[in-house]
Amino acid sequence: MGAQRLDEVRAAFLADIESAGGDAAAVENIRIRYAGRRSGLLLDLTAALRELPNEEKRDYGRALNELKKLVADRLEAAKSGAHTRQASGPGFDVTLPGLTLPKGAQHPVHLVRQRIEEIFLRMGYDVEDGPEIEDDRHNFEALNIPPDHPARDDQDTFYVSGGRLLRTHTSPVQARVMEQRKPPIRIIVPGKVYRRDSDLRHSPMFHQIEGLLVDEGVTFGNLKATLETFLHALFSEHGVDVRFRPSYFPFTEPSAEVDITCIFCGGSGCGVCSRSGWIEILGSGMVDPRVFEGVGVDADRYTGFAFGLGLDRVAMLLYGIPDLRQLFVGDQRLTRQFA
Amino acid sequence: MKFDLEWLRQHIDGDTDADTLSEALTHCGFLVETRDPSGQSEIWDVEATTNRPDVMCHRGLAREAALAVGARLKALDTTVEETGEQAENLASVEIQDEDLCSRYVGRVLRGIRLVESPVWLKERLERCGVRPINAVVDATNYVLLETGQPLHAFDLDRLEDRTIVVRRAHKGEVLATLDGEDRKLECDDLVIADRNRPVALAGVMGGADSEIGEETTDVLLESAHFEALSVRRTSRRFGMHTEASHRFERGADPLMAPVAADLAARLISQLTGATVSPGRIDVCPRPWQSKEMTFSVSGVSRFAGLEIAGDEIVRILEALEFRAGRDGDVITCVPPSFRGDIERVADLYEEIIRHIGYDAVPAVLPILRTPPGRRHPNWELVDRGRRAAVACGLTEAVTYAFIDPQVDQRLESWPLCPGPSIPLANPLAETQGTMRRSLIPGLLAAARENLNQGESDIALFEEGRVFSNPEGDCFEEPEYLSVVLAGGGLALPGRDAVDFLELKGVVEALLRDGAFPEVAWQRGGSPWLDEAEGAVLVDGDGGVVGVAGRLGDDEAGRWGFKQAVYVAELRLQAAAVEPPLPRFETLPRFPAVWVDITVEHGAALSYAGLEAAVRELSDQLVTSVSLVGRFTGKALGPDRVRTTLRLVYRHAERSMTQEEVNAAQDVLRAALVERLDVTI
Numbered sequence A: 001m002g003a004q005r006l007d008e009v010r011a012a013f014l015a016d017i018e019s020a021g022g023d024a025a026a027v028e029n030i031r032i033r034y035a036g037r038r039s040g041l042l043l044d045l046t047a048a049l050r051e052l053p054n055e056e057k058r059d060y061g062r063a064l065n066e067l068k069k070l071v072a073d074r075l076e077a078a079k080s081g082a083h084t085r086q087a088s089g090p091g092f093d094v095t096l097p098g099l100t101l102p103k104g105a106q107h108p109v110h111l112v113r114q115r116i117e118e119i120f121l122r123m124g125y126d127v128e129d130g131p132e133i134e135d136d137r138h139n140f141e142a143l144n145i146p147p148d149h150p151a152r153d154d155q156d157t158f159y160v161s162g163g164r165l166l167r168t169h170t171s172p173v174q175a176r177v178m179e180q181r182k183p184p185i186r187i188i189v190p191g192k193v194y195r196r197d198s199d200l201r202h203s204p205m206f207h208q209i210e211g212l213l214v215d216e217g218v219t220f221g222n223l224k225a226t227l228e229t230f231l232h233a234l235f236s237e238h239g240v241d242v243r244f245r246p247s248y249f250p251f252t253e254p255s256a257e258v259d260i261t262c263i264f265c266g267g268s269g270c271g272v273c274s275r276s277g278w279i280e281i282l283g284s285g286m287v288d289p290r291v292f293e294g295v296g297v298d299a300d301r302y303t304g305f306a307f308g309l310g311l312d313r314v315a316m317l318l319y320g321i322p323d324l325r326q327l328f329v330g331d332q333r334l335t336r337q338f339a
Numbered sequence B: 001m002k003f004d005l006e007w008l009r010q011h012i013d014g015d016t017d018a019d020t021l022s023e024a025l026t027h028c029g030f031l032v033e034t035r036d037p038s039g040q041s042e043i044w045d046v047e048a049t050t051n052r053p054d055v056m057c058h059r060g061l062a063r064e065a066a067l068a069v070g071a072r073l074k075a076l077d078t079t080v081e082e083t084g085e086q087a088e089n090l091a092s093v094e095i096q097d098e099d100l101c102s103r104y105v106g107r108v109l110r111g112i113r114l115v116e117s118p119v120w121l122k123e124r125l126e127r128c129g130v131r132p133i134n135a136v137v138d139a140t141n142y143v144l145l146e147t148g149q150p151l152h153a154f155d156l157d158r159l160e161d162r163t164i165v166v167r168r169a170h171k172g173e174v175l176a177t178l179d180g181e182d183r184k185l186e187c188d189d190l191v192i193a194d195r196n197r198p199v200a201l202a203g204v205m206g207g208a209d210s211e212i213g214e215e216t217t218d219v220l221l222e223s224a225h226f227e228a229l230s231v232r233r234t235s236r237r238f239g240m241h242t243e244a245s246h247r248f249e250r251g252a253d254p255l256m257a258p259v260a261a262d263l264a265a266r267l268i269s270q271l272t273g274a275t276v277s278p279g280r281i282d283v284c285p286r287p288w289q290s291k292e293m294t295f296s297v298s299g300v301s302r303f304a305g306l307e308i309a310g311d312e313i314v315r316i317l318e319a320l321e322f323r324a325g326r327d328g329d330v331i332t333c334v335p336p337s338f339r340g341d342i343e344r345v346a347d348l349y350e351e352i353i354r355h356i357g358y359d360a361v362p363a364v365l366p367i368l369r370t371p372p373g374r375r376h377p378n379w380e381l382v383d384r385g386r387r388a389a390v391a392c393g394l395t396e397a398v399t400y401a402f403i404d405p406q407v408d409q410r411l412e413s414w415p416l417c418p419g420p421s422i423p424l425a426n427p428l429a430e431t432q433g434t435m436r437r438s439l440i441p442g443l444l445a446a447a448r449e450n451l452n453q454g455e456s457d458i459a460l461f462e463e464g465r466v467f468s469n470p471e472g473d474c475f476e477e478p479e480y481l482s483v484v485l486a487g488g489g490l491a492l493p494g495r496d497a498v499d500f501l502e503l504k505g506v507v508e509a510l511l512r513d514g515a516f517p518e519v520a521w522q523r524g525g526s527p528w529l530d531e532a533e534g535a536v537l538v539d540g541d542g543g544v545v546g547v548a549g550r551l552g553d554d555e556a557g558r559w560g561f562k563q564a565v566y567v568a569e570l571r572l573q574a575a576a577v578e579p580p581l582p583r584f585e586t587l588p589r590f591p592a593v594w595v596d597i598t599v600e601h602g603a604a605l606s607y608a609g610l611e612a613a614v615r616e617l618s619d620q621l622v623t624s625v626s627l628v629g630r631f632t633g634k635a636l637g638p639d640r641v642r643t644t645l646r647l648v649y650r651h652a653e654r655s656m657t658q659e660e661v662n663a664a665q666d667v668l669r670a671a672l673v674e675r676l677d678v679t680i
């Protein structure tokens, strides 16, 4: 037992002196801890000698003396800078690797989320939140998607008990906010969403961010300017052009699909953009009056626009991550690239 | 949807080149996704959104393309040569359920020969992804792809009484459809029947019994209009998605039935040498009603944020086959029958802005009329936790929110288990069958994956929701923050394996940076954790704030871990919504005196208990109590521990003398001996 304790103290001491790296204050703390004259660990070890059976005393005593010498030598060496990892002294090699300190990293999806939040906070938008387990009314009906609407086919839904479902988009939060608040409203809603779909380009869980502006006299030109401003800021390192294409979403009218110039080929056409030079990035449109009516906003007085995009997709584009599903296995080699 | 470029161009006046056409379609809302050369033509894959069944055919898309490139849509030639006996003497049609079928047009052809289609026709079908079968079927498919009107050819002699009855199915009726399946019908399925039995699922698929074959001579060609909802329900229930159902579900053109019947009759006659019997059988219990709509030029201009000329609006609407007129600022229009999607003024605004071009609308930022943006407190809370974890050196994982029900079951005993679990009604996989009640299983899977990839130092965290359904309609999704350390953990200098104290250091940092309340670490608490190295973190009211410890051997074995794995989970909602503002404390002006005290005690007295007693019993000038070292060993005897603590004495207004400190220490020693079973 006694000898084992000596070994423990030796190992701990060597580790401590190593990690001190020659820092004078750290070395002094170590000296106090081990060789302090009032309470150093060596005192405890010496005290323990007296209580050992006689036949063990000799070996223990010799080992203890060796340890005391080691401690003294190493402390001396550390103080005088003779140790190899000592950070000073003549002939010191400045090319030695520094100590590796722990460094954390956020997931790229959350980096992108925060980047987008910053842009919209500066434009006066609130960042809102809502439940991931939703009811049919907020996820579909309030957004002008009645039970037999074909748009439900595109959003294959996970159901839980009690008619509840996992939200298929962040849009239900729009409906919830409009039910509770009077315009003017400026919000964005980031969060997890779920669709029953899993292949190379689809993950059953992914992330969206949604935006909504409702006020008097909001125009389609306002939508264009807002999204152009946003996309120029989001892809500021790439310097993209923005294109608006008519499209269809049940909750907006007119609707616009928004493309940016392909960041991989600069718009000249490549495999990623199907040789079109454009990449689809965002869906948007003027809020359908039926959505306003469903949530109690005066559709004669107010107009507004809404938009939504996939955070995972933006992260993949922005940072060049090729595979969506790679994002959700917790591979720290991937995430640490974003530290 | 696939289109044949040459077929499209056949409907457009003039000679617009393919690039211009493709660009123009994309700009007015029909993205040309891919273009593949095919013979003398190209196959275009064009995005036709679900609200526009009218463009799910060549003529419909050509209409949009013509307007977009400034050309005219060619008129359709629908002339048919007719001979022989009147069609209405050869067959009859009766609609019993008028609510589901507003019109049924029939054409009769006699003297059919079942030949193969010519190459040009087969090529066009194949470019659109439709397999050629025989001239009759091909002709109906051709007209469908051209006009969007689904058609069906019946062998007239196999219809009992040469009669068509459009009715709801009787419960228990069975229909063998063309795909070889026996379909058991329900009362709300609309069927095409003859005098006795169903012969087709209306708008979805024909039946095998009345299918045309080698012996067929006379054909009844069906061109009808069925209600979208009824077709959709039937096709969904049987899982049958056909070219016909795809269009009826989205709303077919109620006026196209007679036109398509004529086109198909002429084509079949040309291809097979059959004669077309004079006249259409046309039963139309509910004729299409047009509706007039009005809006103002100034209204649409204001909405767009662009001055639009009234005449331009009329020109666009007319090119889209609306009837339109202008009286000053007021536009009056009637949408064509194939535009069922146009219901309100907003729909008209869309048509106009779409064809003016989104590019023409100037971009103007909206006026800011809201106070500066703020983040929802929940986002502040979870990101504070995230930042704290990153500051500790942890790497963030995002894992699926659904987990294996077998693993979930073991979470019943997890001290932070939020309540009854929520199974998915339709999971993608059995192993993703239930919503997670802890982030730990996801993190363990991630840790294992990293170890498999050859990583040796695992230090991951996840922030996310867990889910429970405490009762009925009540669903909860609290936010958790969880950690897994394995192998070398944070790889701190001088350490080669993670241990409990490393985990505890991380958790304490998260608690501090996350603005959690003070917690007590209580030993034990979960079958997931090692008995000795497991702890539940409890706040002052006894509420569980977190769990931390080494994964127990049983659980580690289930996950296949060979090395020690440490996990922790915190309930983020236990933290303060707004962390308290830091307050400055006056810096000390006089030096401190520190002194160590070594206490020998039984192992049953925990360090926390000892430290608490020392704090309580020591002089009020003691500003800190910290651990210097602990010693156990044979020398002390079994279950005995020797603990050295360092006390720092400081007086705010003067230096303290050693005598004062010694006196205070004497008092403390006496008090400790009296209070606890210790020797000093």
Ligand SMILES: [Zn+2]
Binding pocket: A262, A263, A264, A265, A266, A267, A268, A269, A270, A271, A272, A273, A274, A275, A277, A278
């Ligand atoms: Zn490209």
